[in-house]
């Protein structure tokens with residue numbers, strides 16, 4: 001029996017076991033919405049298309065599945081752009097479906113026409129404009145394959161309205177051929193062998209773990225590697241949670257706002273094992289001063305990352321889990337006693353510190369939040385100072401517990417991503433750590449959370465300003481503060497009440513400690529407005545042009 | 554150093570934009586780019602001349618590989634190869650100068666493809682050096698218009714840049 005392409009699209013999604021679609025309707029995508037009605041797929045109506053993309057992203061980060069979002073043509077599609085770029089930078093598997101004007105109108109500047117495949121060319125792993133109705137199933141199959149395999153990423157399908165209404169015989173292909181797409185999963189045996197040799201002969205190894213560990217579910221292998229060779233483990237923002245935060249070998253984050261002991265250990269190490277990380281400029285800061293005495297082993301599934309930013313002595317292209325699995329049997333237990341002792345000393349000497357006098361400190365809020373939260377709670381942050389403090393002061397046992405916009409650093413990510421995260425993991429507590437700036441970028445998604453009855457635990461670190469930019473102006477503009485403080489700020493507890501949430505304002509440590517247990521155990525959504533010291537800076541901090549071991553704190 | 558890359562791509566709409574966009578986005582310099590179908594109608598071949606050191610070339614290569622539509626890339630510069638470019642030149646040619654121009658046409662094995670009252674249009678193929686030399690020798694007569702195809706190139710001998718002459722989808726990686 002013939003069905004419409006829109007109906008076929010929904011069947012394809014069902015075949016791909018899609019349970020949730022985040023979206024916002026409009027004229028050009030009407031046929032798809034009509035087909036989505038009365039299916040097993042749950043549609044989450046967001047309040048802005050950016051929210052749909054970030055929510056699909058948060059859902060994907062927590063579940064490891066492909067996140068799906070959709071929007072109409074023109075403004076619907078352009079509103080998705082930030083969310084798509086964010087997913088692209090952080091390698092998040094995502095399918096984006098956009099409506100498009102009818103094929104006869106494409107290229108005529110028709111009402112609500114934008115060239116979204118053109119616009120998203122540099123921020124998608126691949127994209128498709130559907131021109132032939134019969135090809136839709138193959139395109140969807142390819143899109144899911146590309147999004148989820150290799151180095152994952154967002155794939156967009158642009159569907160003109162007339163094509164969506166055309167009728168086809170539906171058959172979902174079992175496999176598809178992608179001639180030019182062959183990710184490498186297994187590390188080259190000789191490279192694996194050499195890496196094992198290099199690791200065994202090293203005396204001061206450090207492991208530098210990135211988001212690739214989470215993507216390939218390689219946390220167990222990473223733990224085994226670290227314990228076998230007694231190597232301390234530092235992580236990127238994306239890698240937080242990939243190594244247990246309470247482990248003696250845990251070093252915390254490295255880089256621009258990394259811990260001083262992690263940065264020092266990397267500077268002193270003789271062998272740096274980079275696992276699913278990409279030597280981002282926020283990690284490396286000054287290339288010539290990065291791990292100067294180390295032989296660098298770089299394990300990554302994306303060959304283009306190897307040698308892109310720093311010199312690599314030993315590249316291994318492959319899936320992190322596979323490669324670590326191949327290296328482990330070649331290793332013998334080693335102690336590196338002197339090195340481990342040195343690193344423990346660094347951890348003592350360079351411990352994180354802040355002054356608790358005066359106003360409530362944001363670091364204290366996060367330390368306590370860390371203490372009181374469940375082990376399996378998910379923390380979602382926005383972008384700014386609070387994000388760095390969360391990454392420094394909070395500990396995680398498992399990957400997929402800390403969600404943050406890394407590569408793009410997109411304010412506004414947090415709330416919608418938390419919506420997606422809670423839908424992806426309904427039984428886990430979802431804690432939102434957000435600034436008073438960032439919450440105002442996408443706070444309309446509180447409506448989505450309320451509608452879907454998602455009890456988010458929102459902690460606004462309210463410093464009445466754009467704290468991170470204020471900090472930059474303090475250091476780089478000789479304190480000429482401009483455009484960073486809010487003359488008008490709203491009462492976030494009142495905002496919460498509008499959306500049916502409980503609300504508290506805390507200004508002291510005592511007030512915080514009093515409400516924390518209640519907030520985290522309450523079945524309701526809560527907004528905690530934490531009035532924190534506006535002068536506080538994120539330390540450690542590596543100033544522009546300095547190597548990572550020259551941080552101030 | 555200049556490198557001549559042969560890039561096999563799936564003949565999908567937008568593939569040229571993907572490749573060209575990648576070069577501009579990543580700050581790679583394209584010297585010339587020529588595209589056309591191959592023996593397989595589903596595959597196009599781009600010959601791209603790109604300027605850069607080894608690190609740049611490695612990135613060009615790897616980033617191109619990430620494009621789903623790119624099937625295979627070969628750096629012909631690493632091997633013996635033949636390259637050609639076709640150029641058409643419309644040159645001012647007063648009756649008194651025509652003999653001299655035709656002599657040059659002869660020497661360079663070029664061809665006159667159109668004769669106008671005041672101009673001659675000349676076609677010449679060859680490698681870059683020959684074409685540059687030919688252009689230079691016509692300068693004094695006054696070049697009214699010039700168009701170059703961009704370089705195309707092929708490996709010498711039995712070897713090819715496609716993996717297999719009898720192209721089959723499964724066999725190309």
Ligand SMILES: Cc1ncc(C[n+]2csc(CCOP(=O)(O)OP(=O)(O)O)c2C)c(N)n1
Nearest residue numbers: 384385386411435436437438465466467468
């Ligand atoms: C969409 C977007 N716009 C601008 C920025 C630049 N930016 C980075 S951090 C920051 C300040 C964030 O302020 P707030 O949300 O209050 O958090 P805080 O730094 O105070 O913790 C800004 C403006 C950004 N990262 N993203």
